[in-house]
Structure formats: structure tokens, C-alpha cells
Amino acid sequence: MSKIRTQLMLCGGTGCSATSPAVREVFEKELERQGLSEEVQIVETGCNGFCTLGPVMLVQPEGIFYQKIKPKDVPEIVEEHLLKGRPVEKLFYVEPASEETIPTMNEIPFFSHQMLRVMRNKGLIDPEVIDDYIARDGYFGAAKALQEMTPGQIIEEMKISGLRGRGGAGFPTGLKWEFASKSPGDIKYVLCNADEGDPGAFMDRSILEADPHAVLEGMIIAARAINSHKGYIYARTEYPLAIRRLTIAIQQAREYGLLGEDILGTGFDFDIEIYEGAGAFVCGEETALMRSIEGKRGMPRPRPPFPAQKGLWEKPTILNNVETLANVPQIILNGGEWYSGVGTETSKGTKVFALSGDVNNIGLVEVPMGISLRTIVFDIGGGIPNKKEFKAVQLGGPSGGCVPEQHLDIPVDYEEIAKVGAIMGSGGMIVMDENTCMVDMARFFMDFIQDESCGKCTPCREGTRRLLEILNRICEGKGKPGDIEDLEELSSVIKESALCGLGQTGPNPVLSTLRYFRDEYEAHIYEKRCPAKRCVALLKFEIDPDLCSKCGACFRHCPAEAITWKKKDVAVIQKDKCIKCMTCFEKCKFGAIF
Amino acid sequence: MGKLTIQDLKKIKENASKKMTLRGEKGDIKVIVHMGTCGIAAGAREVMETLMEELGQADHENIQVVASGCLGMCSSEPNVTVEIQGKTPVIYQHMNANKMRQVFKRHVLKGEVQTDFALARG
Numbered sequence: 001m002s003k004i005r006t007q008l009m010l011c012g013g014t015g016c017s018a019t020s021p022a023v024r025e026v027f028e029k030e031l032e033r034q035g036l037s038e039e040v041q042i043v044e045t046g047c048n049g050f051c052t053l054g055p056v057m058l059v060q061p062e063g064i065f066y067q068k069i070k071p072k073d074v075p076e077i078v079e080e081h082l083l084k085g086r087p088v089e090k091l092f093y094v095e096p097a098s099e100e101t102i103p104t105m106n107e108i109p110f111f112s113h114q115m116l117r118v119m120r121n122k123g124l125i126d127p128e129v130i131d132d133y134i135a136r137d138g139y140f141g142a143a144k145a146l147q148e149m150t151p152g153q154i155i156e157e158m159k160i161s162g163l164r165g166r167g168g169a170g171f172p173t174g175l176k177w178e179f180a181s182k183s184p185g186d187i188k189y190v191l192c193n194a195d196e197g198d199p200g201a202f203m204d205r206s207i208l209e210a211d212p213h214a215v216l217e218g219m220i221i222a223a224r225a226i227n228s229h230k231g232y233i234y235a236r237t238e239y240p241l242a243i244r245r246l247t248i249a250i251q252q253a254r255e256y257g258l259l260g261e262d263i264l265g266t267g268f269d270f271d272i273e274i275y276e277g278a279g280a281f282v283c284g285e286e287t288a289l290m291r292s293i294e295g296k297r298g299m300p301r302p303r304p305p306f307p308a309q310k311g312l313w314e315k316p317t318i319l320n321n322v323e324t325l326a327n328v329p330q331i332i333l334n335g336g337e338w339y340s341g342v343g344t345e346t347s348k349g350t351k352v353f354a355l356s357g358d359v360n361n362i363g364l365v366e367v368p369m370g371i372s373l374r375t376i377v378f379d380i381g382g383g384i385p386n387k388k389e390f391k392a393v394q395l396g397g398p399s400g401g402c403v404p405e406q407h408l409d410i411p412v413d414y415e416e417i418a419k420v421g422a423i424m425g426s427g428g429m430i431v432m433d434e435n436t437c438m439v440d441m442a443r444f445f446m447d448f449i450q451d452e453s454c455g456k457c458t459p460c461r462e463g464t465r466r467l468l469e470i471l472n473r474i475c476e477g478k479g480k481p482g483d484i485e486d487l488e489e490l491s492s493v494i495k496e497s498a499l500c501g502l503g504q505t506g507p508n509p510v511l512s513t514l515r516y517f518r519d520e521y522e523a524h525i526y527e528k529r530c531p532a533k534r535c536v537a538l539l540k541f542e543i544d545p546d547l548c549s550k551c552g553a554c555f556r557h558c559p560a561e562a563i564t565w566k567k568k569d570v571a572v573i574q575k576d577k578c579i580k581c582m583t584c585f586e587k588c589k590f591g592a593i594f
Numbered sequence: 595m596g597k598l599t600i601q602d603l604k605k606i607k608e609n610a611s612k613k614m615t616l617r618g619e620k621g622d623i624k625v626i627v628h629m630g631t632c633g634i635a636a637g638a639r640e641v642m643e644t645l646m647e648e649l650g651q652a653d654h655e656n657i658q659v660v661a662s663g664c665l666g667m668c669s670s671e672p673n674v675t676v677e678i679q680g681k682t683p684v685i686y687q688h689m690n691a692n693k694m695r696q697v698f699k700r701h702v703l704k705g706e707v708q709t710d711f712a713l714a715r716g
């Protein structure tokens with residue numbers, strides 16, 4: 001029997017797997033050719049988190065981290081590194097700020113500031129192999145809950161942990177379970193919300209892809225706490241890889257008797273089914289989600305009654321987010337005290353964020369509560385690309401708000417974030433640089449909300465459409481005095497009267513941009529000017545001779561041949577030929593076009 | 595596989611952890627085979643293969659095998675370094691399959707430095 005000396009942990013998350021199968025194929029061939037197939041093993045892992053550098057691979061046990069691997073790089077890695085022991089430097093990570101080359105994963109700032117709890121298995125296990133999960137203490141939390149604890153003790157432990165729902169609202173998980181456990185009835189349900197509809201959010205997808213068993217185990221423990229025997233995972237159809245891995249995980253858990261009847265010989269029965277949702281944002285709302293599972297049109301209903309009393313098919317139900325559930329096994333195994341050892345007064349544990357937008361290190365990060373937003377954007381995220389200035393970061397997607405520079409030092413904490421007009425949300429974190437027009441940004445989210453409104457209640461159906469009309473007008477240069485006041489009044493009416501969270505939070509992006517960037521709205525309306533130079537209708541398409549460096553970049557890139565330029569001369573845009581495509585704006589490094 | 599009991603779960607964990615020691619915690623013992631072009635020409639591949647065979651038979655989970663580059667002492671290749679936590683690393687020179695077996699059985703497993711072919715300590 002021979003042994004494996006090196007493992008290649010190749011990322012098979014959604015981002016990397018666009019090209020990682022091709023890389024894997026060449027690895028298999030090259031390892032064979034060099035006679036290393038017996039000593040070196042390839043393991044396909046879930047999302048590593050550093051998606052912007054994909055495909056990425058970690059070589060264990062050395063911890064060497066390779067990024068942007070192309071199939072043609074593979075022979076060199078195999079021959080130089082795996083055979084001769086000389087890591088291939090040109091594929092190392094280069095820190096954008098210092099331009100320093102960093103060979104090992106743990107020294108890269110993107111990873112070193114993180115704290116992995118929910119994602120502790122990412123890149124370490126093969127998500128399609130249940131034994132890998134068990135090796136990392138998997139299902140020992142469930143075993144403890146079923147064998148050694150009463151439902152009351154489980155709930156007590158959850159309350160001590162201080163875990164709050166990661167789906168956005170931040171409701172204490174232990175309390176939610178307690179309500180459902182006290183509701184009378186023999187039939188109860190445990191639901192997992194894997195609908196993840198916020199634009200720019202991919203935390204839950206990645207957790208499911210990297211560690212599906214953690215979510216199943218969390219559901220088993222929840223089921224025991226409220227004495228439920230049936231669970232559903234509501235996952236959007238647009239997540240094929242997550243659904244595939246969940247399906248495999250459920251199958252493997254059933255084969256081991258970790259789902260089904262008499263789990264681990266304890267006499268407790270629980271099974272899980274996946275329900276594929278069609279990808280409507282509103283179906284992430286709890287009452288709409290339950291109607292959708294019932295086979296009806298996904299529309300919310302007023303609460304109370306709350307799901308803990310009357311949920312799915314009118315039975316007591318708990319609904320928890322993917323990340324919430326993935327925290328549960330470790331809380332049971334290590335204790336609530338352990339869990340609450342990290343965080344702030346009211347926000348315990350870690351939070352996963354999907355970092356995207358104008359930031360160097362786009363990807364998935366897990367940080368301890370209490371860390372500052374500035375650390376996330378500038379240290380983990382590596383700052384803003386192209387030497388641009390930071391403008392704001394949007395938290396919580398279309399239900400949330402933006403945090404500008406002056407508040408960037410606030411900690412990640414439900415209450416502190418709410419104070420500055422944003423929300424913790426489910427983990428979407430979109431960084432915006434100086435070239436982002438905040439009116440346009442609010443318009444984008446309102447377009448989304450208006451489109452996703454289910455139409456059941458008037459304030460949301462009509463109100464969001466009116467808000468969008470006003471924002472569209474402002475961006476088109478047709479804003480008029482009174483628009484800002486109308487936006488504010490409409491927003492507050494919608495927030496107060498809409499039926500569900502979608503409408504109640506929908507105006508948030510408008511209100512928060514008005515709070516911090518009112519001057520941009522005013523410039524659009526009163527001066528017919530877009531300070532960020534994003535709104536096409538407000539641009540003149542002229543060149544400022546004082547700023548023009550006479551480089552000719554605009555001339556060379558103009559697809560309409562609308563620009564005239566000669567060496568050492570200021571370029572000129574011929575308005576009759578210009579198609580307003582914005583190419584020259586993007587190419588001009590000097591901001592000379594206005 | 596039938597239904598698991600908690601005992602079975604522990605067994606699976608034990609077996610699966612062995613497979614995974616490479617990925618998480620580092621082993622206490624590191625055996626480095628220097629596999630530069632010179633080392634390979636002098637027979638480092640064979641040394642590595644022997645080491646892997648021995649490792650497979652030993653069923654010892656705390657040993658890490660690393661292929662590394664040339665030490666700069668090409669004339670004494672193949673070179674192998676044995677690093678045991680808390681002890682000074684020992685470099686062995688002119689290794690071959692037989693010497694590797696001896697070093698593995700005596701030094702790596704039992705901690706007895708094989709001074710006959712040791713080039714240097716640390």
C-alpha cells in the first residue's frame with residue numbers, strides 16, 4: 001500500500017468551476033505522466049472564497065496557494081513543484097497595494113483577517129464525501145443533541161449562544177425555536193431558507209456548495225428541539241451545483257441512517273426534502289415561501305399568526321436561513337458560551353459577507369462580529385482598484401442602505417449598522433467607488449424591487465412604481481423641484497403600510513442615499529448635472545481642453561469614429577456622430593470628458 | 595453501509611481523519627526529499643518511492659513528506675532532511691532505497707539519528 005503525500009485542494013465552487021474542470025483534466029494527465037498519481041491526490045472542494053482569483057488551488061500540507069491557474073500552467077506545476085519541490089512563483093498571489101508576492105494562503109491578508117466558523121470546512125473537505133465531514137466532527141453535534149440533551153436544553157444552549165438569524169432580520173434563533181416548541185401539535189416543520197435573492201449575494205450558495213452536511217445537521221438539531229419529523233430546504237433553481245451537492249448529501253446521510261427513521265438508534269425520526277423555488281425575490285419572505293412549498297402562488301400574508309403558531313400547512317413551523325443553520329452544530333458541540341465568546345454585546349459569532357463591486361478582492365469572507373467595515377473593505381478587500389477613491393458600501397442589498405466614508409469605522413453589529421441607516425442584511429456587501437452615481441444606484445435597486453413586488457398590496461405595487469418613475473426622471477435630466485420631498489413622503493408611506501418586508505424595506509436605498517448624498521440628487525435636479533458622470537442623459541459629451549492630456553485614447557477607442565484628434569492636440573467629439581456609448585469616458589484617465 | 599450508531603460514527607471519524615491529516619494540522623515529523631534536477635538525476639525519485647512505500651506500511655499519521663528543491667549540495671545528492679519537532683534537523687546524503695528504509699525505520703519512527711550517512715545536523 002502506498003501513501004498520499006500531497007493533496008491538491010482544487011476549488012470547485014461556482015466561480016472557479018467555470019474553468020477548474022479543464023485544469024483538473026490536465027492535472028490528472030500530467031500526474032500520470034510524471035508517475036505521481038499514487039502520491040498526489042486531487043480533491044475538489046467547495047468555494048474557497050477568493051473568487052476573483054479563480055481558479056484557485058491550495059497545495060497541502062505546505063499551504064502554497066496558486067491563483068488564476070490555466071490548463072497550460074499545469075505541466076509546470078506538476079514538474080517543478082510536485083516533482084522537484086520548487087513552487088511556481090509566477091502563480092503566487094500578489095498583494096495589490098504593496099505588490100508583494102505571497103506564497104502561502106495563511107499569510108495573504110484576505111484570509112488572515114478572517115475567522116472561519118461557518119466556513120471552517122471550506123477547501124478542507126470534499127463536499128460530496130460524507131466521511132470527510134464526519135472526520136471534521138460532523139454529525140457529532142446532532143449525536144449529542146439526540147442522545148444527551150432534552151429539547152429544552154438544546155433551546156437553552158441556543159439562547160446562551162446569542163445566535164441571531166442570518167437571513168436579514170436578526171431574530172434570536174433560540175427564541176424562535178422556543179415559540180415553535182411550545183406551540184401545540186404533533187406535526188411541525190423545519191424549513192431552511194436557501195432562496196438567496198439579494199443581487200450581489202452568494203453566501204448561502206457557497207455554504208451549500210462547500211459544506212452541505214452542516215446545514216442538514218443544523219436542521220436535525222432544530223427538528224429535535226421542536227419535535228419535528230419533516231423538513232424542507234427551499235432552494236432556488238438557479239443554484240444547480242448547490243442543489244446537486246445537497247441532493248448527494250441527503251442521500252449519503254440517509255444511507256448512514258443520519259436522516260430517516262430512528263436516527264443513530266435514538267428513536268428519533270426526521271427527513272429532509274429539497275423544494276426548488278423559481279427564483280422570485282418575494283419567495284424568500286417567510287410566509288410567501290411557505291405558500292410556495294404548498295404549491296400556491298408565492299405571496300405573503302399578514303402576520304400574526306406567526307409561522308411558529310401557524311406555518312406550513314397551518315402547522316407550527318420554524319424557518320431559518322442557511323448560514324444560521326450552519327452555525328448550529330458547532331454551538332451544540334462546543335456550547336453556547338463558546339459561541340458567544342466572539343462578537344459584541346448584541347451580536348455574537350461571525351458573519352459571512354459576499355464582498356463585491358469596486359474592490360480588489362471580490363469574494364466570500366467570514367469575519368468576527370465587531371470587526372470594522374473599514375477592515376473588511378481595505379484590509380481583507382484590498383481597497384479600491386485603479387487608485388480610485390472609496391465612496392460608500394451598500395449593505396443588505398435592496399432592503400438595506402449605504403454606509404459612507406465617515407461611518408466606515410463602525411463595527412459589524414446589528415444595532416450599530418442600523419444606527420447609520422443601513423442593515424446587517426443577509427451579507428451582501430457592495431463597494432462603490434467615486435464613479436458611482438448614488439441616484440443611479442438607488443434607481444437600480446428600486447427597479448429591482450418594483451419588478452419583484454408581488455402586487456398583492458397597493459403600497460408596494462403602486463408605490464415602488466411611482467418611486468421608480470421619479471428616480472428615472474431625475475436620472476434622465478427631467479427632475480423638478482419637489483421630487484426629493486415626494487420621494488421622502490412616498491417612501492415613508494410605503495414603509496409604514498406595505499404588507500411584508502419587501503415593501504417595508506424597499507425604500508431604504510432611496511432614503512439612505514438621500515441621507516448621505518442629497519447634494520447629488522440636487523445636482524441632478526437643479527443643475528442638470530451628474531457629479532459622478534454616470535447618467536448619460538446629463539452628460540454633454542464634450543472635452544475639457546484644460547484637462548485633456550492630448551493622449552488620443554478616446555480617439556483610438558471610439559467605435560463610432562466620432563472623435564477627431566492629432567498628436568499634441570486636444571481631442572474633439574463630433575456630436576452628430578456620437579452615439580453616447582460611454583467608451584471615451586471609460587478610456588479617459590484624466591476625467592476630461594463631461 | 596447500514597444504519598450508524600454513535601460508535602460507528604466515531605470509527606468513521608477516526609478512519610477519515612487519517613486521510614485528511616495532510617489538509618489541516620501539521621504533522622510533527624517532516625521528511626524532505628530534495629528533488630532538484632540534480633537530485634532526480636542522482637536517484638531521488640527512487641528514494642521518494644521507497645519513502646512512500648515505507649510510509650504506507652508504517653500507518654503513522656504524524657509524518658509529512660515534502661518534495662523540495664535542491665539544497666545546493668549537488669555533489670552529495672540525493673539528499674533527504676528529517677525534521678522532528680523540537681530537534682535539530684538532520685540532512686542525509688547520497689541516499690538510495692536501502693538507506694532510505696533504514697533512516698525511516700530507525701530515525702523517523704524511533705528517533706535514532708543514522709550518523710553513518712548524515713551530512714550535517716541543522
Ligand SMILES: Cc1cc2nc3c(=O)[nH]c(=O)nc-3n(C[C@H](O)[C@H](O)[C@H](O)COP(=O)(O)O)c2cc1C
Nearest residue numbers: 165166167193196197284285286320321324501502
Ligand atoms: C422580500 C424578502 C426576501 C427575503 N429573502 C430571504 C432570503 O433569500 N434568504 C433568507 O434566509 N431570508 C430571506 N428573508 C428573510 C426571511 O423572511 C426570514 O426572516 C428568514 O429566512 C428567517 O431565518 P433566520 O432567522 O435564520 O434569519 C427575506 C425577507 C423578505 C421580506
